[in-house]
Structures are given as structure tokens and as C-alpha cells.
Amino acid sequence: MEDKVKEKIKEIIINKEVDGFLVLKRYFNYVVPYLFTEKNLEDLEELSLEEVKYPLARIILKIKKFYPDKKFGILVRGCDEKHLIELNKYKKINLKELYLLGINCSKNLALKCECPSPYTKIANISFGERVEGKNFEVFHKDLSFWLEKFSRCIKCYGCRSICPLCFCNNCSLEEELLVKRGFLPVDYPIFHLVRAYHLAGRCIECGLCEETCPAEIPLRKLYKEINEKFYQIFGYKPGEDIEEKHPLEFLEEEVKEKYGI
Amino acid sequence: MKIKERVGVFICHCGTNIAGKVDIKNLIQKNSDKENLFFFDYPYFCSQPGQALIKEKINQLNLTRIVVAACSPSLHEKTFHKVAQEAGINPYLVSCANIREQCSWVTEDKEEATEKAEKIIFSHINRVIYQEPLFVKEVEITPRVLVIGGGISGIEAALKIAHAGKEVYLVEKEPSIGGHMAKLDKTFPTLDCASCILTPKMVEVRENKNIKLLTYSEVEEVSGFVGNFEAKIRKKARSVNLLKCTGCGICINKCPIKVDSEFDMGLSKRKAIYIPFPQAVPNAPVIDRKNCLWFTKNKCGLCKKFCPFSAIDYDMQDEIIVEKFGAIIVATGFSLFDPELIYQYGYKRFPNVFTSLEIERLLSPTGPTLGEIVLKNGEIPKEVAIIHCVGSRDENYKPYCSAICCLYSLKLSYLIKEKTKANIYNFYIDLRLTRKGGEEFYNRVLEEGVEFIRGKPANIKMQDDKLVVECEDTLLGKIRRVKVDMVILSPAICPEKSTPFLSRILGLSLSQDGFFQEKHPKLAPASTMVEGIYIAGCCQGPKDIPESVAQAGLAAAEAISLIDCKKIEISPVVAEINEDYCSGCCICVNLCPYNALEYDSEKNKVKLTQEKCFGCGVCVSACFAGALSLKNYREQEILAQIEGIL
Amino acid sequence: MEYKLVPSICPYCGCGCGILMEVIEGKLVGTLPLKTHPINKGKLCIKGWSVHEFVYSENRLRSPMIKKGDKLKEVEWDEAISYAAKRLLEIKEKYGPSSIALISSARCTNEENFLMMKLARYVLGTNNIDHCARLCHSASVIGLIKTFGSGAMTNPIPHLEEAKTILIFGSNTTEAHPIVATHILRAKDKGANIIVVDPRKTHIARIATKHLQIKIGTDIVLINGMMNEIIKQGWEDKEFINNLTEGYEELKKTISKYDLSYVAKVTGVNEKDIYETAYLYTHQKPSSIVYCLGITEHHYGTDNVISLANLSMLTGNVGKPSTGVNPLRGQNNVQGACDMGCLPQYLSGYQKVSDDKAREEFEKFWKKNLPKEEGLTVEEMFTEALKGNIKAMIIQGENPLISDPNISRVRKALQNLEFLIVLDIFFNEMTEIADVVFACSSFLEKEGTFTNTERRVQYIPKVIEPIANTKPDWQVISLLGSALGSKGFSYDSPEEIFNEISQLTPIYRGISYERLKRYPLQWPCKTRLDPGCEYLHKDGFVRGKGRFIPIEEKEPFEIPDEEYPFILTTGRVVFHYHTATMTKNSPTLNKELSSVYIEINPEDAQRLKIEDGEKVKVISRRGEIEIKVRITDNVSPGLVYIPMHFSESPVNVLTSHEPLDPQSKIPPYKYSCVNIKKID
């Protein structure tokens, strides 16, 4: 499959469909995200589809900021695509200007990530056969479990720094009266409650935050449970469809009608 | 906690209302050692000496923040703001702690009340430290009023404003002003002729130089805020030059096309070029471009050929007028409920089922039958049934009572009885004759022999070309079938078709039944939630002509008083945006009920028009990045208040 | 258009986490964790996430400078180098080689530390070279060499996950070594017992399963008490003791008098907890000991370390997976600096200077005789400088005016020098008083290797070009070496230096760039095929038999009295790193915590009528500072704590430089008596 992907990317770059392609590349013993352009096409040999998770949506956002008028392609798995769909809703990125090269995840990656949909839906092209994801049942824990976990937080802001959906220019977690600064343990559970609220109905459960948390707090499981409840209340799932809007971010038509908005 | 500001805390005894339960002396003594915190108490701080004491302490100890612990802020917040201002402190550096209605009056135990009062006071001390000085902003007011709708309400309002010497734009969708009242024959209960009392006012509108009359025109867009509205008005092409036309009517009778006349409710015909009704103001024809041969098939052109004053101009285009206004009065009237929706009543199925407005046209001397009440086949009816509450007080259609049908049904009964001597049966649920002189009119009609049957007709059938009205007479307790020649339906008064569109462009909210929502049903019936926009007439709800005129007068008064104060103070408690924090995600834009936020695509930021903001704070609590904050209710102020109170 | 992510190693603490530097058009724009690195597996602390922030700070040194009059003037490289060489040669002629002292930087690469050692011994002919390990884990190096034969961390960090019991002595792990704490927390999630012995209720103490809030400085009594209890209960690993250790009998005799009630009285820890800890340590195996400066920074630091070694040998908890005695080294390359021989008594690879056979190897290779007698340690350098015996110093990437005890003494010593060369990347207190300042490039602007706390040698690539007119340290030292007339400094890449290191250092012999680029290696790694050594003392101790050294309880050098009633201890905070030269210039970190504070117990604060956030005066026999108060129950009554990072009120004005630990010459940072006064 890797060769087919290499061919495709080379072809797209050569006939100038995109100026740069963000994929994973081997760097000695590690696999890291890398931007292929026509200048470094020879590195394509080092392209790798190893199943390591990096916040590709966040990286493409940063690249776009430096090269606003350039067109880019990006390797997406199910979760990256969902990130981009959400980011499109907030005008952070325009999916039409992005070439999505989909890679469907393998069975064991799907199981490792407990992913319900380990495949891409709206990618321009996708490789690898689709594996049916499993909907893992939500694990509910009581308050003392969570307080013990939150008490370990060393305030590294990693959960915020790695999440592609955390795009604010100023973070309310740094508001002194909300979360005291310069203290360990962090004011809990307010630090984690605030972030849980920001992600309610937005988090696509990719698990990047859980993997980067030095205190081993099972954040993804918490956000999954919240999303589950969110779906029961509003019947809305994030990362599914560009047109759908988050229930807390608009007024229903009949409300607008009634109040002349 | 180290406090940098010098905070003065003034605890009011309020006689025994507070001091009775809250041990103020011990509370002050307990906190006397705190740095930069000065406690004072007095029996009545709202009194003159009380206020003087505050001012004196402010100057003496050069305090920078004030907390007044007394009654509810809704009573004396303004008073204490004024006190601070006079003592040289920005009024918004004062915080009122409610330790009466929400503490001493609602707590039994003294000790609990004191402890609760202390917590409330300290929560306000925390809050006041974070409060920032705010300054009232003043906005110039454009001395011009826009009146939408040229019915009796619109006319009345426009005249009152014009007499006060202010410039008025009166915009009417139809070719002539006059509205529904122009269609009526007589008005109850005095039976004086509608056009006799309306036409002089219409002429006055045309003559008054302060009124700019825009007929056959519609308002398309309104932006801006109180005192500074900007309206875009589309003046549809009349194809007749008003200055040249003398109203001689040659073009009308030359025109070969005949179509149903809307003014006569389709009961008569009118030409493609027509004057809606004789007393129309402006008294000039208009070309109905949908039916005129020149515009549909590029043929004919007779009217232009025969017009002695060459007033016809086919290539006249719609004209867009953009103008600034200080206030807007909406007087768009109402629309009648379509009885066809109630299948059983057979409107349009049976020939001789009329609506009351159609009968008004029949009664009118300028109407299709020049005042004669005749059936469709020309005969004079002998038996006439008038059915009240068609669509009104009916949860399938309109739950509310349309207020005027009972009285005008009596009027119709009287007039028809007088003209045709027919037997008149009124089918009613309750007779609501609340208007002045209503009861006497009812007795007069009874004397005339009009019969009143208490029961809502179930349905109307056709039996050998007679109409049979079936209903259960609730007084006699049995089903009655009354054979009549003619049935008159009194349809419900419904919101005008353009109401939803206007509410959208003006930002007005609608009440449950679809009419414009007044600011307060009793105290501000002509104002709306939007500053500077007023409503009059049936667009606010069913009412008769005297009520509409009264409301129009009130709306005019409001508009005049708004314009007369030249400048208006904008409340400083509005949102503000921090450009660097905003990342352009637009969560706030779709939540603002006043469209005060828009997305600016080049800067990828959100732009806030502070004048449109009412300070509800919905956007502030939706913004994760803290880019939006609401003055006087900033996140830090509330968070600090929570810290103090728990 | 160019965007790349270059793997590197975090320059801050000793965990040696893998990071990815985001580079757009040759300019650093961000930092991401390296998901597949063996130690941090995609996790980073707040400092790790903001590594890119200090690089372009405007306080960076941009070009070499020479002090003219009392102002530093920017000059070209060759002028600065030749001036420095001329002055050094003059001083060497006039006062002899032993009048010059060098302090290398534990934050620079192995290659640069090796060159500093070579400059001292091969060019200047002096053994006066030391570095900041002296102030943190020199006690561990000496203590563990005496007992085990090797002074480094015995087991790797990932082993902590499988341990059933972890004793944490004097380590604020979640703040000083956050990613080590991650592995400890993983062990806790698997049901391990985490027992923290610390006078302060640190963050790790709050989330551990048990916290022994011991009176400060009484660790030896506690450990002897535990050992005595273990022997009494017969829980000791007899078979391990007989086969692999010596000196057990004297130990048994010495500790016999430490019965539980006595130990409880001295340490303030109740008997049940001591018994339980001893029980868990011996029964819930494998058990591991993790410790940090709370053990070493006392004037009997080495004895503390030896007691820990005794405890581990007594119970056979060493030389096996997930066991051992694990000092958490502070700096990213302090282990490497020690390995490279920047110690007065050791050549590289812990070969003693006085051991002729080892020294001849170096002399044969360098074709020059090297000085035999041991050189001066950091504290001795300042004492000698005060006396006028040390005339010139070369200080690389170190800020003694913040990090060394009794700062006023250090300032006088440095001013007493005739000539001071400072190599650094930032303007700080040292560059103000230096005669020659060499502007060096940061770790992202040069290639090299770091060795983290668990002996793992890791390669770092050159991510961006040196900023402005800076040069990598190894080029600066090479230029200086050549300017001083030596021919042994013509390297044109760090790899060449590393090859020389591996030839001269037996424990690095098998390591090369080519291998390191593929994966990190843990020394000792004797040959090209040697996969490196995951944990030490697998089959027997390095010195042959593990040696029990009985340790008696020690007295503090000053007792709290009316004049100085409080005991002050110092330590780290997660948001800043050491003298905060880099972290103060990183906006995210500085925003989190920008000013220093003193932690006072609520009862003490009430007694002294001090409010939270108020400024107070703190006085010790060495000096006084003004500092903001933070009232917290982290400290017990009578104990106060000030973090070390802040220059506006440096805690080390208060700490004492003497008495030094006789064996490792480490100053007693963790203990000094102070008084606190309100400012009216």
C-alpha cells in the first residue's frame, strides 16, 4: 500500500494540484510528520504509514498560517478527518482547499484506539480496506476515582497543546480567578471541568490528550462518556458532517423567527 | 487577601428592617482591623443625611471603591451611583449588597442572618475591587420619523408628528393610503360614514409639507440603532408621473383590460391602469404591470396615447430611497382570516356566503353594487344570517377574540335590515359589546327585530338554492336549522402577511398569536423591546378604530419625545471585544439576539457594534477564549463575588 | 516552502525526554512530544512543551564581548579568543597551572564537557575542573562507588513501572522529574505501594499511598531503624548478603541500638508506619528506591546515600529488574559531565586521576604528562579564590551567583579573580562580572550527545543554524585550546570528539554516532555489538562484593534558636528550571509563575500575624532577602521553604557553604536556620 500512496503523492505534487503534502516519514528510528514539496520529492522513499498518532490537523493549521495562499494535501485517518471537519465548522480551515488522502486503520489500531469508525468518509481518495469499528461501551467511574486522578495533574497543558480543537488565542484556563497559577496540584476538578465543557459535543475522541497526559488521567474515556450523554440530549455527534452545527452555537429557526433575529 | 483599593463599606440599618436581624455593630467591630477596608453604619443611608455621610467619608478617606449594604439595588442603585458621582468617583465603582430583601427579611435566626449578611458584604467587596470605571455614551438622534403602513394608525401617527414640526416619511405598500378603513361604509356605533371621517385626514397627509408620502413602496432593509436607523425603501414604479397627472381618468376608461378589483374584494372589476377608489390619495392611477398588455405582450399603449398631459411613462423604474431616521413607527394593520379554511361554512363553495368586508363593499356607495345588498343573482335577500367568531376563539385556528366582530356585526345587521327589511339572524357565542355606546346600539338593533341565536353554527348546507345554517341553540337546548338566502361570516383579525418579514428586519419579537410584542402590555403598549421602534394599530393586536387612533397618538408622542431630547444615553453595560484574543470561530455571532456581532473575513475576527448590544452577556459566556466580556459583569467580577460568598 | 519536525532531547531535567522541534523555513515555531521515545512516549511537562520559546529571546547573547573599562564591548571571535588565550598564558606563567580553575556545564553536550576536561588537564595542566554535580549528586557518585562500585542510577526509568513498592526519599518527583513520576504513577495504577519520605508535603507526597513526613535531616536514623527492624524480624535476604556483600556484621552491630521507639522520637514518624514501610519494602518485591537532593544536599549527604545502599543490599533489592538505588540526576547532561571526567579526582569513565595505569592511557594518547594530584572542588575553588590562590576561572553555562550557597561569599571570590571567562547563551549575573564573554549557541543550534539520569546516551541533531554571531561551545573551546598553543583541538565535527571519547573511556567504548542515531544506548557498553546495559550489578557488584558501611546518626551544623528559630529548605518548582535563565525567558513558563515565594505553615503565619501575599524579611547568618509569603500546609510548623529559581530574591543568599560533606564536598543546601520578620 505504501508504494501506491507514494505514487499518488508524487503524481499530485508534480502536476501542481497541491504545493505541499503532510505525511509521516521515517527519521532514523522514529516516524515523524513531514511536509513533502517538489523540492524534496526524493525523500518520498522514506514515507511511512506506521500507525503512530500525531495531531496532523493541528500541524496543517500551523503550516496554513505561514503559507495562507498555498494549497496542501494531508494524510488523514478517521480521526484526523473528523478533526478537519470540526475545524471547518469554525472557519479555521477550508476543506475545499485541502486534498485529503485517506488511510483506513488496521484492526488492531482500531481496537487499541477503541475507535467506532476507523476509516475516512470524505477523503478525496482512500487506501486500505475498511475495518468495521467497535462501539466500546462507556466506562463510568465515581467522583473519588476522578478526584484521585485529577489530583495528579502537573499542569503541563499537554492536553490543550496537542488537541487540534484547542485553537483559542487566549485560554480561559489561564484566568487567575478560575485556576490559580503557579500551584501544584492544579485547582481540581475545575481545570478539567472547564476543558471538558469546551470539548462537550466537539471532542472526536481521538485519544491524543490521554496519550500525552503525564498524570495518566483517562481523559478520552471521560470525554467519550460526556459525548454519549450529549448525543442522548441533542442527538448531535461532532466530526460527522460539515453542515451540522453544535447545538449550543446557534438559535433554532423558530426561535429566530419568533424573536425577529 | 491583600487589597490594593481603599474600599468604603456602608451598612444601612434601614430602621429595624436590617438592624433587627443583622448584628451590624459586631460585624463592623469584627472586621475593623482589615487594611484598606473602612466600615460605617447609619439608620437610613438612602436619606439626605445618609448620602451626605457617604460623600463626606469618600473625600475624607479618599476612598476608591464603595459597597453599600442595604436594600435591593433595584430600589436605590441609581441613588448611590449619583452619590458616588457627586463625590468624584465613577458611579460604576459602587456595588450594592442586598442584605434586606435577600437576607434580613428572609431569615429567622439572628445569628444566621448576620453570618449571611457578612458573606454577602464580602462577596461585594471582592467584586467591587475588580469593577472598572464605565462612562455613559451619548448618541445624536436624527430628527426624522419613518412610519410604515398608511392605514388610519399610520396616518394618525404621521399627522401628529408632522404637526409637532418633525419630518415624517409615510410608506404605504398599496397605491393609496387609507388601509382597511377606506373599504368600510359606516362605522359603529355612531354609523357615521368611514370615508367622511377618513378622507379629510388623507388629504391633510398629502397637503402637510412635513410628510413625505411614499405610496406603492415597501421598506426592504433597516439597519442601525435607536436615533440612527437607516432604512432602504423600494418605491415601485407607478408608470404614472404624479406631477403631470390631474386624475382626469381618460386613461382608465380607454384601457381594454379588466381584472378583479382587490379594493372591492374581487366583487367588481378594475382596469389594468386604475385608481383603487375615488377618494384615493394620491389620486392618481397606477399601472398593474402583471396584467397591462404593454408589459405582458408589448401591445396596446392606449393609455399613453390618450393621456392629454403625457403623464404615462412606461420605462419608469423602481426607485431605491435610502434615508436615516431617529425613530420608526410600525402601523401595518391586519389581514382577514380566510374562511375557506373552515370547510363546513362553504365560503366560495356556495355563491351567497360573503365575508363581512365584502358586505362592507356592497354597502358602500362607491362599491360594486353602489350600496345595494343583493345576492349573486341580483335578488334582494329576505333571510340573512351573520355568523360571529369565524376562526376566532377557536383553538383549531385563532384562540383569541378579535374584539370588533360583535359590534360591526350589529352594525351590518342594522344597515342590512334598513336596506332590505330582511330577517337577520346573528349566531354568536358571547356578545362582547365593550365599546362606548355598544349596549345602546345593541338595544336599537333588537328593536329592529334582529334575532340573536346563542350557538356557533356547525355547518352550512345548500338545499334547493337556499342556505341552511345548522347550529345547536344553547339557550333553547336544541338543534336549529335556519334557512337563509345570504350568510355573512365575521372572520378573525390576523397578523398582516408582512409581519414576520418586518419582525426579522426590525428585530422585533412576536407574541404567541403572531402580532408584534409590545414592551409592556399595560405600561408601554406602543413601545417594543427595541429602543426607538414603536407600534400602533392592529399590527399589535385586534382593536377598533378609536383604540388604533389612541395607540397611534401614543406612538407619535413617544417618537416626538425621543427626537426632542436630541441625544440619547447608551447604557455602558454592554459587551466589549478583545481583538487579539478573538480567533474568529464565530460561536458568538449566531447567538446574539440583536445581530450586534458580525464576522470580518479579511481580519478573521468578529466585529462588535456596541450601540446594538443590550448587555445580555449570552455571547460572553459562549466565548471560550474570553475575548468577549460584559462591562460591569466581567468574568473576574463574578468569579471574585463567588469567592467571597461561599 | 519548508516544514520539518526534527527529533531532539529536552534540555531541561535529567529525564531525557524525546521532543520534536517544529521548524518552518529554518525558524523554530513549536515543540511536540516524540510519540515513540522509550522514556516519555509522547508525554512532556510544561517545560518540555515550551522548549522553543527561549531560543529567540532578545536576552540571548549575540556575539563575544570583552570588558573594556566596566562595560562589555562586542568584539569579533578571533580578537576575543586571542585576548583570552594571552591572559590565560600570562597567569599560567606567573602563578602556575594550579592557579586556574574551570567549571564545565552539565547542560552542554558530552563532547563539550570532554573538551573542557581536555583543556584543563592537557592544555592548562591542572586538575582544577568540576561542575554542578558537586552541588547535587556528587554524594551519590562517591557514596554508590564506595558501596556498589558505580556511582550512577542502577535501574532504568521504565523499570519503575513494574516495581511493587517504590520508596521515594527527598525527591519532589512530579516537579523535578515529571516523567519519572509518570512511570511511578503507572506502577501505582498497577497496585504498587508508593511511599514518600519527605519533610514537606510535596505534590508527589499528596498522591502517594503513604507519606512519612520526617523531621528534616533524620533520614539515616529512619533507614537504620528500618534495617534494624528488618533484621529483628528476619526479613533480610540472607543468601544475597552472604554471597554478594561484605561488612554485614559491623552494620548489624551499629544499627542494633536504633529500635522503633527511638527512631519514631527522632524522626517524628510513628512506629506503625516505619514497621509497615520496612514490611512492604521486603515483602512486596521487587522494591525500588528513588531519591534526589533531599538525601544528598546535607553535610552528611554521602552517608545518607550509603545508608540507602545498605538498605537495598540488606534486602537484596539491587541488581534485579525494578529494584536498585536510583539517584535522579538534575541536569539533562550532569551524568554525561561526570562520565566525561569533569571532576577533580576522575578522568573520563570514573578512572581515578591518581590511578597511574589509567592516567598513562591518557598520557599515551595525548602524548603529554598529566597532573597527578586531585584538583579543587567548586566550593574549594571559591575558598581558594578568596585567598588569592586561584587567579583565573573559566565558567561554562553555570550561574554560581544564583545556584551556589552563600552568594555574597561567591561574589567576593569572583571579584577577587584577575581574569574570568564566561561561556553562556544568555545575559545573566555571571556575564555582568566576566572579563571575556563567549556567546555560545543553544543545544538546538549544534550536534552532540546527552546522557540522561539512567546512563542513556542520546544523540541530538543540529536543528537550526546558530543565531546571530554565536558558536557552539565545542568550537569555542577548540579555538581557545589551539590559541593556547595546543595541537589537539583540530576537530571539525562533534563525531570526531566522540570517537576520541569512546577510545579513552571504557564504559563508552562500544558507543558511536552511527549506533546512537538509530537508538539511544545505556553505558557501560564495552563493544560495538554490546546492546548497552539496562541495569547495573546484574551478576555481582562492579566492585566485586557490595560493601556495607555502617553509618551513625548525624547532628545538624546549626540548631534553631531564638535568633533563627525556623529551618529553611530549598528545592525546585515544575514551572522553572534551576537558575531560570532559560525558563524566565520562555513566556508560557514566566506567565505561569514569575515571582518567588516563601512557604510558611498557617500556624506560624498566624503567630507572626502574616497574611498571604505579604512581603516579609528572611534573615540567616549569611544574609537576608525580602520575599512574598505563601501560606500553605506543604510545610510543617517551624519549617519554611523557598524555591531556588528566582534571581530577584535568591534563596542561596541565606544558605551556608560550610561545613562541606567531608567525602563529596557537597554544601548543606537543604538545611539552614533563618528568622522571619514582618516589614512595617
Place this chain on the structure above:
Amino acid sequence: MKENIKILGFLCQWCAYQGADLAGTSRLIYPAEVKLIKVPCSGRVSAHIIFKAFQKGADGVFVAGCHIGDCHFKCGNIIAEKRIKVIKAILDSLGIEPIRLDFFFISASEGLKFKKVAEEFYAQIKKMGSLNLNHGR
């Protein structure tokens, strides 16, 4: 106070706050543990504010706004009610009883209803006992 349960209420200044004042003028007693904070509209109460209340020791928090349809700012209460639902879902996921947070519609004329709401809410929370989120911190 007794086993001091702490309740914090956020009242919209146009309806609920006036209702509370009316309860005051009609001397309707309710537990002193119920403390109130004025906000311009129930829509101004952000999740941060509610979490801060819980963090600072509130055992029960309620937000009171105008009835649907007569919100002074048109639809502030509609948005507020949706937010409260989301916050309750989050509290529930953390094992905090969601009924510790509630939303009430109280108009300016419903003084008696305010007293009942305050009493019943207090009783309900008292039955559950205090939350002590930051035990000893």
C-alpha cells in the same frame, strides 16, 4: 450553621431577582444557606462560573431565569437551559449527582415560587449531603 450545606443561586436581574426581592418584601422565609448572585440574564451564567461555584464549596447551584417567551433579552433563557443540560451531563460523568445543578423559571411576580424553589432545592441537597470537592484544600 448546621452541617453547613452551601447553595448558590444565579438570578437574572429582570425576572428571578425581582421574584426573590418579592419573596423578601412578603417576608417569605427560606434557609439562610441559600445565597444569591445577580446576573443580567440567565444566559450570562457561563459554565466557568458554575464550575467555580462548585470548586469553591457550593453543594448545590441553581440558575433562575424568566419564563420562556418573556426573557428581557429575547432568548437568553433558552440558551441557558441548553447549557445547564450540558453541564449536568458533565457533572454526571464525573460521578457528581446532576440534580445538584438545576434551572428554574421564575417571573418577577412569583415570590412564593422562589421561596418554594429555595426550600425544596435546599432540602434535596441536604438529603444528599455536602459534596466536599476540595476536602481540606
